[in-house]
Amino acid sequence: MSVGLLLFLLLTGSASQLQLVNYPEPTCAARGSTVTLPCFFKPQALVLRTLWCIKHEICQGTKPSQSVTHVVYDSNITKINSRYDYLGDLKGNCTLRIRDIQQGDNEIFRFRMETIGKPFTQRSGVKVTVVEGEPMRVLSVDPGWAREGEAVTLNCTSRCSFLGLDVMWRRNGGELPETGPALRLSNLTAGETGGYTCALRRDPKTRSPPFNLTVEPRLNDSSALSGISVSLWAALVAVFVIAAAIVVILFLVKRRRRQRTLHAGKEGSGHENVYDEPPPHASRSGPYGQEVGQAAEEVNYAAVQFQSKPTSRPAAETDEDVVYSAVTKTLA
Structure with missing residues (x-):
């Protein structure tokens, strides 16, 4: 070496x-x-x-x-x-x-x-x-439904790697133009509702089970706002009517109570004003004051005499006695 x-x-x-x-x-x-x-x-x-x-x-x-x-x-x-x-x-x-x-x-x-x-x-x-040959899977963070105008992303994965896959996407059996592992659906419409599958382009046996996506129609914003406005106005009108009715009822009740109080006061003080006090315009002084005062006293005296019970004559008194008494008073 x-x-x-x-x-x-x-x-x-x-x-x-x-x-x-x-x-x-x-x-x-x-x-x-x-x-x-x-x-x-x-x-x-x-x-x-x-x-x-x-x-x-x-x-x-x-x-x-x-x-x-x-x-x-x-x-x-x-x-x-x-x-x-x-x-x-x-x-x-x-x-x-x-x-x-x-x-x-x-x-x-x-x-x-x-x-x-x-x-x-x-x-x-x-x-x-x-x-090789294992079915792919379609995954998404979305729950499987969306509204029109929203966006959803579907990912085609396998048990192993899920990046860089050359896949073929289908919706309800029809092929889609997208080929990447991530399928992004933006500005959704109701026509995009359906079952989505993916498979490796070179191995159709790897087709995944369908992922069902439901696209629900979106309510018209102007209609929703107008509906809210109508409901709000109706509620305000109802509250105003109820409040006005309560105010009117309270006013009427208070007015009736006041009228009853005044009427009761007049009934309690009416006789005293007639018999005890002279009229406001009747003055006790002046050239005619004495006459007016005397007239008032005579009226009061007459009223008292009128209200007093008549004295009954004794049963033994006769008409002759009455005549005799009258003659005597005249001579005297």
Whole structure:
């Protein structure tokens, strides 16, 4: 074994104990979907080359022809496979995107960086599991109903990945033009009510169960406002009428009580004013005051005499006695 090869193995072995590459968690993806593997690395020196590979622990073959069989990306080669896109750089980002995943991608993917004298591969890698033929699902944060003019978003997902899917959407069996995993329905109309399904475009067997969406008609705002205004006015008028009726009733009751009080006062003081006090215009002084006063006294006396009971004559008194008494008074 040459000294150079021994030194290379020692450097590789010691570097393999370091965590210089951070891989994502194991990923599950549906066949035909797109998956992104976020990845970050810590360069120990100036990075000259980056690679992604499968079916190899250090992403390095003994011959150039062998390396092509397991390398899916090489920064020194313009394009190896159009399904693999390197989203990283040579400074610390090693993110890889896999489009239209196939069963051949059911592997462990590893990243390798090559620097001056210190190439390094993180052997742990990231495991990608590919599933096929499983039905998709339509999910939404909305409860399954909306009003006209609102917006709803439907998401086509699978048991594994749900991003980057090339799907086919249908409503009541009719195909829709949208192809992304998210179907956004804005400014809804009643005609968009129905069952929505999705499936991978390359695998119709993955069609999902229908997601039933009901779009309810929206009430006309002006009609609603006018209805509210009419109701409000009717309520105000009713309150005003009731209040006015209460005021009128209270006024009438108070007026009747006052009339009863005045009438009762007049009845209680009527006789005293007639018999005890002279009329207001009758003055006791002046040239005619005496005559008026005497007339008033005579009236009072006559009234008293009229109200007094007549004196009954004795039973023994006769008409002759009465005549005799009258004659006597005359002679005297």
